[in-house]
Amino acid sequence: MSAVVLNGKDLADRMKEEMKSRVEALKKKGVNPGLAVVLVGDNPASQIYVRMKKKDCEEVGIISYEYLRDKTISENELLELVQELNDDDRIHGILVQLPLPEHISELKILEKIDPDKDADGFNPINMGRLLTGADSMLPCTPAGVMELIKLAGVEIKGRNCVVVGRSNIVGKPAAVLLLREHGTVTICHSRTADLGEVTKRADILVAAVGRANMITADMVKPGAVVIDVGMNRLEGNKVVGDVDYDGVAEVASAITPVPRGVGPMTRAMLLMNTLKAAER
Numbered sequence: 050m051s052a053v054v055l056n057g058k059d060l061a062d063r064m065k066e067e068m069k070s071r072v073e074a075l076k077k078k079g080v081n082p083g084l085a086v087v088l089v090g091d092n093p094a095s096q097i098y099v100r101m102k103k104k105d106c107e108e109v110g111i112i113s114y115e116y117l118r119d120k121t122i123s124e125n126e127l128l129e130l131v132q133e134l135n136d137d138d139r140i141h142g143i144l145v146q147l148p149l150p151e152h153i154s155e156l157k158i159l160e161k162i163d164p165d166k167d168a169d170g171f172n173p174i175n176m177g178r179l180l181t182g183a184d185s186m187l188p189c190t191p192a193g194v195m196e197l198i199k200l201a202g203v204e205i206k207g208r209n210c211v212v213v214g215r216s217n218i219v220g221k222p223a224a225v226l227l228l229r230e231h232g233t234v235t236i237c238h239s240r241t242a243d244l245g246e247v248t249k250r251a252d253i254l255v256a257a258v259g260r261a262n263m264i265t266a267d268m269v270k271p272g273a274v275v276i277d278v279g280m281n282r283l284e285g286n287k288v289v290g291d292v293d294y295d296g297v298a299e300v301a302s303a304i305t306p307v308p309r310g311v312g313p314m315t316r317a318m319l320l321m322n323t324l325k326a327a328e329r
């Protein structure tokens with residue numbers, strides 16, 4: 050079998066086109082959707098992410114407000130900045146780029162973000178809303194994963210879904226979203242015994258571990274839908290996922306590539322969270 054490629058870049062582009070007209074409609078009503086991006090310090094990867102987010106905003110007409118702060122900023126000063134953004138009516142979405150310097154508690158900062166402006170969906174209030182099934186700002190990567198599964202056209206209800214990885218940002222919320230769609234969900238992690246035996250039961254397999262090429266063809270059920278959240282940089286700068294793409298594509302019925310898979314969808318969902326907040 051040769052898998053259908055679930056092209057996240059194309060799907061994200063289609064979503065952006067749709068968002069553009071929704072932004073236009075809002076502007077006609079006098080609402081200019083705005084996203085505040087806070088970057089502390091000079092982490093090169095974070096700088097690249099922030100630059101890409103700004104470009105995405107420009108593409109769909111969302112105004113991005115950048116707040117660059119030195120790595121010596123105190124926790125209190127950062128909390129004050131977040132409070133100002135909470136109170137600023139021009140701003141509908143707030144994103145504080147992680148990681149933060151060690152002297153600042155990420156949890157405290159994330160808790161401070163107004164849950165209704167929490168474009169990343171990382172505030173524990175939104176995590177709780179997600180768990181209970183209430184309306185919430187969804188974390189962007191898991192939300193993007195769900196859109197890609199929809200693109201594959203498979204029903205989640207009653208299927209075996211295996212998530213490899215248990216982070217707060219991806220693994221846990223992805224598992225909850227699959228459960229909400231009536232999947233039978235298993236979460237695996239570094240201490241799971243016989244990982245391959247578990248992943249082989251998956252009709253839908255989500256890999257979010259951060260280890261290059263660790264999911265190999267022998268760990269995948271023939272016909273499975275495989276979603277690869279990994280972005281691992283190899284020597285020589287090549288970026289690969291957590292899934293051994295060439296091998297697994299021979300076994301799976303559908304697979305996301307890296308790059309052009311989950312990554313562009315994560316970025317599109319950030320815009321969608323901001324747009325929805327502005328529409329509310």
Ligand code: GUN
Pocket residue numbers: 098144145146147148169189
């Ligand atoms: N750092 C790496 N990825 C992310 C993300 O999606 N959101 C934030 N806020 N920080 C990140």
